[in-house]
Amino acid sequence: MTNRPDGKLSEEKVFKDPVHRYIHIRDELIWTLISTKEFQRLRRIRQLGTTYLTFHGAEHTRFNHSLGVYEIMRRMIGTLEEKVKWDADERLVALSAALLHDVGHGPFSHSFESVFAMDHEEWTRRILLEDTEINAVLRRMGDDFPEKVAQVIAKEYDNQLLVSLISSQIDADRMDYLLRDAFYTGVSYGHFDMERLLRVIRTDSDQAVFKLSGMHAVEDYIMSRYQMYWQVYFHPVTRSAEVILTKILHRARDLMEQGYAFKLDPVHFRTMFEGDATLSDYIKLDESVVMFYFQQWEDEEDAVLRDLCRRFMHRRLLKYVECTPEKLKEQRPKLEASFRALGVDPEWYLVHDSSSDLPYDFYKPGSEPQSERVPIYLLMPDGSKRELSRESDIVLAISGKKRTDHKFYYPGDILDEQGADNKDVIRIRKILGSLY
Incomplete structure (x- = not known):
């Protein structure tokens, strides 16, 4: 297919999508980025990590999500183009950042990061700026183009309006993952009226704002986010799987440091454990690789590693009780x-x-860096703007209120195997009942 001198494909490409119906691609740059090996790797990394062990439909990937964020950004720009003059380069920076914002995620992203003390945003930056297919594609737009895209993702770009569209309290990233995660988990409380939000989005200097007439759609979005975190993202069964996953990786690292002779040398993990992983090492890691090792470790000589892997692979998870930190201590x-x-x-x-x-x-001045806590503003009929919680009683009720839950995980199956008459089991169950 011959492409046009203006960087457009000669014919629009579309992806059929269960959330947005269609994802439209007209720019050659975006189409080429999708074809890179670093972006295709995202097909092998689930969006929700271990959540598939709780909600069996949650098998969607970072690839799905990244395309969705791109599509929302494309539509946002389409709406704002009537109010803001976007030059072609700036528009492509925005679309590229939306597409590539998660390209540095590793397998079982957040659990993986906690064990190896790494940051997926730093890996994203390296994929954009170092010797990769993505970098080569971006540099076709100019030597400084990869850095511009990286700055948007890092929230350091001069055009803060563009940054806010992909990283704020209501942005393309959050809009897609809430709708997509709700769809694939099968829950009803993650849905909100995205069409309405896109219709009422406007600009005010360096930030996106929303017309007062769209306040209820914004409220719906905020409450959807609240419900999804507690009903899906923090589901205790999912957290149990994450606990076991984290323990497997810690155990494997400890054994490697002790010189333990694995039946199958975990070569894909070695540089990660040693803290000197190259970009090439990191890109080769995906969830299929991790699951292969977990399957192999089911037959290891080390009893702890063997048992933890069997628990994870066959969903024999830890049980939990609610607790308060003071009583648990x-x-x-x-x-x-x-x-x-x-x-x-x-x-x-x-x-x-x-x-x-x-x-x-x-944002409360002087409290901490502003980061993503820029407030959501409503555009009033007289042209002024007001912070969302000053107009919405619903949002005011949850504003600034951090909720924290504490749970204690333990191998409940072992208690069951020992029998109810075992004195230690009796003592344990009594203590567990007193922790909250």
Whole structure:
């Protein structure tokens, strides 16, 4: 297919999408970026990590999501073009940033990052700026083009309006993952009227704002986000799987540091464990590779690694109880002693996990860097603007209120196997009942 001198494809390409119906691509740059190996890798990384073990439909990928964010950004720009003069280069910077914002995510993203003390945003930057297919494609637009795209994703770009469209309290990224995650998990509370939001979006200097007449659509979005975090993203069963996943990686790293002889040398993990992974090493890692090793480790000599991998692969997860940190701290020594008496190593099987979310906040000068806490503003009929929570009682009720849940995870199946009459089991169950 012959492309045009203006950088457009001679014929529009479309992806059929269950959330947005169609994703439209007219720019040769975007079409070529999608074909790079670094972007195609996102097909092998789930959007929601271990959530598929809770909601069986949650098999969608970072690839799906990235295309969705691009499509929302494309539509946002289309709406704003009537009010803002976008030059062609700036428009392509925005679309490229939307498409590539998650390209640095690793397998089981957040659990992986916590174990290896790494940041997917830094890997994204490296993929954009170092020797990759993506960098080569971006440089066709100019030597400084990759840096511009990287700056948008890092929230450092001069055009803060463009940054706010992809990274703020209401942006293309959040809009897509809420709708997409709700669709694939099958829940009803993640839906909101995106069409209405796109119709009422406007600009005010360096920020996107929303017409007062669209306030209810913004409220709906905020509440959808709140519900999705507590009903899906922080689901205790999903967190149990993440706990086991994290413990597997920690155990494998400890064994490697001890010189343990694996039946199959984990070559894909070695540089990650040693902290000197190259960009090429990182790009080769995806969830299919990780799951292959977990399957192999089901037959390892090390009993802890073997058991943890079997638990993860066959969904034999840890059970949990609600707890308060103070009571858990007081009772933990007794719990650990009783579990040790049953042959359970507390280091690998007893975990205190906490989940926190701030559904909406407004920036308080002097409190901390502004980051993504720029408030959502409503555009009033007289042309002035007002912060969302000053007009919405619903949003005011949850503004600035951080909710944190604490749970204690333990191997409940071992208690069941020991029998209800076992003295240590009786003691453990009594303590567990007193933690909240």
